[in-house]
Amino acid sequence: MLAYGELICDITEQVTNQWQVGENFAVLSSMQAISFQVILKAVFGLEDGPRYEKLHEFLITILNPKIPILRTVLLLFPSLRQDLGAWSPWGKYLRLRQQIDQLIYAQIQERKAQPDPSRTDILSLMMAARDEAGEPMTDLELRDELMTLLVAGHETTATSLSWALYWIHHQPQVREKLLQELDKLGEQPDPNAIFRLPYLNAVCSETLRLYPVAVSGLNRLVKSPLQIGEYNFEPGTLLIPSIYLTHHREDLYPESKQFKPERFLERQFSPYEYLPFGGGNRRCIGMAFALFEMKLVLATVLSRWQMELSNGKPVKPVRKGLLFSPAGGVRMVVKGKRPQNQSVLQTSSSSA
Ligand code: HEM
Incomplete structure (x- = not known):
């Protein structure tokens, strides 16, 4: 996870460095950009370069069709798929799918030609795996797994964020408490120390409780007779x-429509x-990867x-x-950098 921590932090800095003071923007778009890049790099194992750029462009096009209803109609009525x-x-x-496949298969072939056991991306781990018969995954299986992880992990994480x-x-009191907790870690905290922060954990848990994505x-x-309650x-x-x-x-979460991170400090569910x-x-x-991210x-x-809701x-x-998504994508205004301009990330290029 540590290797992914550095990557997540670097990508977050790169994407948020594009923000302009005074800008009114939809947070969801920035979070989508972050979670998308994290998956392409941590799961697909891509590095910056022409293949990354092309795959990024084609995947964005296929995942965000201009007329989403058309895609739904095609999925519901196979006879229209002409x-x-x-x-x-x-x-x-x-044609788009074919171009994406070509790029993914090129990535797999490159890995096969230049195996590197020190790699930690998910594609490398899947390529090293063997089934009971000692067989590796086929290229088609690898492609399918990569696409499943992308589709299941990209929008869910961006929406939760x-x-x-x-x-x-x-x-505002939630932000203040979070900053107090974060600042106590000093200027160059270890990503694992951030992961273990109790109030940050409670805020993430309550976020995922109130509107679970x-x-x-x-x-x-049901396969055999079953009794539940x-x-x-x-x-x-x-x-x-x-x-x-x-x-x-309400018996578990009194005032369940209220955002109260303290519930997760007071008891375990x-x-x-x-x-x-x-x-x-x-x-x-x-799950573990999403919470870490x-x-x-x-x-x-x-x-x-420093930001405010618009x-x-x-x-x-x-x-x-x-998914349960925030209407309008959560519009916010960037007020400026935090005065002390602390970077939480010891490894990020801009804070080095
Ligand atoms: C906050 C982010 C996420 C949330 C809230 C979330 C939520 C869920 C839920 C509710 C399910 C259904 C589980 C069930 O029916 O018991 C699921 C399945 C799945 N998720 Fe996530 N997910 C998130 C992020 C991710 C990420 C980052 C990945 C991978 C990189 C991922 C990969 C998958 C896969 C492959 C399945 C299907 C598992 C199966 O059928 O065995 N998810 N997720």
């Missing part, structure tokens, strides 16, 4: 765990009471920048596919 040339919606999608920045600035977990199919379920029943409703049980990353053996595999990005942004109106959640 390749009628490069200008037809499905034809355009297929945007909610966190919203709540932290909506309640994944409103529900993935579907579960007073309910009995027969085999074949489809269950969809509601994360949102669990997180708003069981995996059946608090489940922003789902649960059981299909729980989110990116959230804490380092927040620590870097807060210790370097207006005092409460930001409401809107459904964006399966």
Whole structure:
């Protein structure tokens, strides 16, 4: 994780260095830029250069279609998926996918030609893995895994970070307490020390409780008779765990619509009471990475920048596919750098 810590901090500094004092901007876009670059570098193992630039451009285009409803219609009605040339919606999608595949396969081939056991990116770890029969993953499997991690990990983390920045600035006392905690670590804290900060952890936990970005977990199919509480379920029943409703049980979380990080300092919640990353053996595999990223990005942004919400109106959640996203992307105004201009990151290039 330490290697990823340096990367996350450097990328956060690079992206936020583009902010202009007085600028009114949507935090979500900056957080998307950070989480996207973190995945391309930490998971795909890409380095700056033409392949990174091209893959970045093509993936952004495929993940953020200009007319999202068109993509949904094509997914729902397979008969509409006709390749009628490069200008037809499905034809355009297929060509883009082919270009992305070529770049990913080129990356895999390069790794095979120049193996380097010291690499820590997820692609390298997956390429080193062997199944029970001693076989490595095929190129197709590697491509599929990379794309799954990108799709599952990019928007979720960016949305959670945007909610966190919203709540932290909506309640100035939360920001003050966080800064006091961060400043106590001194000028060059270790990313692991940031990860262990209790109040920062409580703020992230409460952010993921109040509007969990994944409103529900993935579907579960009952295989043998099952009793949960007073309910009995027969085999074949489809269950969809509601994360949102669990997180708003008033018996567990009094005044559940209020942002109160202290709840997580006062007591511990069981995996059946608090489940922003789902649960059981299909729980989110990116949980540790996502929490590490959230804490380092927040620590870097807060210790370097003074910002305010652009207006005092409460930001409401809107459904964006399966995610609970902040309406408008959380608009904020950059007021300036923090006076002491402390950098939380010992390793970042700009603070060196
Ligand atoms: C704050 C950020 C994130 C949140 C809130 C989140 C939440 C979730 C949830 C609720 C599930 C469903 C689990 C279940 O049904 O039990 C899930 C699955 C998954 N997540 Fe995440 N996730 C986040 C970040 C990430 C990241 C960074 C990655 C990878 C880099 C990732 C990869 C996955 C994968 C591959 C699955 C499917 C697991 C399976 O089916 O076995 N997630 N995530």
